[in-house]
Ligand SMILES: Nc1nc2c(ncn2[C@@H]2O[C@H](COP(=O)(O)OP(=O)(O)O)[C@@H](O)[C@H]2O)c(=O)[nH]1
């Protein structure tokens with residue numbers, strides 16, 4: 001990993017997280033791996049994070065290079081459980097991009113994109129771009145060789161049966177039906193895949209800003225024509 005990291009908490013300024021800092025808020029069901037991927041990325045290595053609590057209302061910054069420019073990202077974790085559905089939106093103001101996570105081996109977390117997460121950001125932050133992230137893809141990879149060769153009895157004893165891994169066609173069918181700007185797969189064990197989330201989020205923000213600029217220019221030229 002290339003960048004310096006620092007803690008950040010409290011108020012954010014009026015333009016996104018402040019100046020050129022891009023605030024990325026990670027949401028998704030409890031247990032999909034949000035805290036693990038953020039804390040692995042921050043520390044530079046994966047720690048089994050089962051007992052580590054999710055930081056609330058506190059983020060940290062990392063910089064990432066996109067289109068030959070360094071962009072500082074403020075990474076903001078949230079708690080996915082329904083008990084926190086009233087507290088969680090306190091993290092949403094000034095968000096530049098939501099990173100909506102589901103686990104590749106957890107169908108409920110995927111179904112909840114539609115029933116919980118898209119409605120939640122639609123309610124609190126309707127004009128903010130978002131991307132989707134499938135987590136724990138190491139589980140999928142560790143199972144791939146098994147499907148291409150006959151299983152022995154011991155190989156059958158995997159904790160995640162192949163049938164519970166979501167397939168890419170189904171994922172893409174849903175994602176292309178939304179306004180999500182990208183889909184990224186990651187594993188907390190593979191920090192390059194985590195950095196790709198940041199790059200994808202920054203690209204989504206830049207795309208969204210270009211779109212807003214084009215709309216504004218079109219509106220300006222329309223008013224100019226009316227005056228003529
Ligand atoms: N195999 C695998 N397990 C993971 C990964 N990321 C997180 N986990 C495990 O998933 C569980 C829940 O992770 P956590 O980060 O607390 O989820 P959160 O509730 O979304 O923050 C923990 O036991 C983690 O060790 C991953 O990339 N691969």
Ligand SMILES: [Mg+2]
Nearest residue numbers: 034035054078
């Ligand atoms: Mg957590």
